[in-house]
Amino acid sequence: MNLHDDLLDVRAVAFDVDGTLAGGDHRVSPRTLRALADLRAAGVEPIIVTGRILGAATAILADAGIDGYAVASNGAVAVDTRDSDPLHTAFMDPDEAQSVVAFCEGRAVEPSLFTVDTMVVEEGSVIHGLLVAADPTAATRAVPPGELPYAESTKAVIFGEPGTLDALDAEVRAVFPRMVRSMDTAFEMSAAGADKWAALSAVLERLGIPPERCAGIGDGENDVVWLSRVGFPVAMGNAREPVRVLARLQIGHHGDEAVAELVEALLEARSAR
Template sequence: MHLPAELLDVRAIAFDVDGTLAGADHLVSPRTLRALAALDAAGVEPIVVTGRIADAAVEVLTAAGIDGYVIASNGAVAVDTRQAEPLHTAVMAAQDVAALVAFALAADVEPLVFTATDMVVGEDGIAYDYLVAVHPDSVTRKVPVRSLPRDGVTKAMLFATTERLDELDDAVRAAFPRAVRSMDNVFELGPAGADKWVALAAILHRLGIEPSQVAGLGDGENDVPWLSQVGWPVAMDNAREPVKAVARLHIGHHGDDAAAAFVEDLLAARAAASRDAAGHAGRPGHAGQPGHAGHAR
């Protein structure tokens, strides 16, 4: 993959998980985990930015053998893995959760809710098996659908077939203007004022990194607000059209480990640029001249 020279200077890369880091099996492959570890070793901060609950999001960095920052539940929870307590947790207003559940029941689709620690689904639907497949190590609870929690909710969702959500798309957006269609079969609604960009901006401030120095990889509508703010938004081949519209670079499909290939190519290009700069600096007449833009911090 040919990468623009100015991309080599990024100091952080933020990654969505489902549809981006994770493959078609919803797992993050060993190749991708190695790529994240190599990125960290090269001095480029990997940041996980996902709709998954915090424990599942942290597990991505843990499996890669690194510490760092994680944004979970679409920005409602932010974590530094080196600290015991989350950096922040935001919850939805109970009336917003109740409204989404009522809408789901009237429209004959499944409502799901996430808390900071678990995922809760109606006991008679199909979402439970889906969530367990996507998040096998996370806590998923079944309750009577009318008993879904209203308090302490970090994210609420509508789950249905792609065709059914296509039919309901306009109605969902009209009823819940903050809702985003993160995947073909899911609409998501989070706390007012909390999204992936708000959380990512706060983490970048802690790190002393400007948004222009950040690349981001994503695929869903919930990635558009933060991708549009970073210097290098990157769309997966499987991304929804609003993501592709804001991206400066398009890469391959998540099912083909395209995020890992992107990181591998970036690190190889940085290493080549560093060697080239060192070679020029060592030649007569080149001492003191600036090298290529690529470097490791």
């Protein structure tokens, strides 16, 4: 793999998780975890930047055997795992969270509200089982409709079959202008002013690393803003079109451990140089 010198000179790499760092089973492979640890050992800071809840984001670093920085819930929360106080936290307006849930009523889609540490769905939702299956270690809770945590929400998600969401695309974006298509099966929206870039920039400032010395790897629409601001944006082979357009490099599919392959090639090239 031939890599540009600009990539070899980065001081940090930010990783989206679902569709990027994680495989088709939504888990981060042992090979990929080793790559994160090796990156840190080489003096390059790995940063998790995900739509997952905080515990699921920090668990990736823990599984890699390292401390560090994680951005969760699409930028609503940012932490240094060595510090008990978060760098950044933002909550949705309760009325806005409630309007997302109301939008799903009568349509073939289902809502979920994320808090800092829990994914919450309505009782009877088929999404509950899917979320548990995708990440058994993450906190997932089913509650009566009247008990959804509107005042504590960091992110609202609309789940559905890809074709259903395709058909609703224009309507969803018209009603909720901040909604982005993070995956084929999900639209999501965080608090106003909270996005992955706002949180990542706070992390980079803490590290003293300018954005142009940071690479980023992602696949979804919720990655477009932050990828466009780092020095070396990388698109997955499975990335949505807006990500591919802005990327300086496109790698393989997330199901083929393409991120691990890239990190291994990066470290080999740095060592050879």
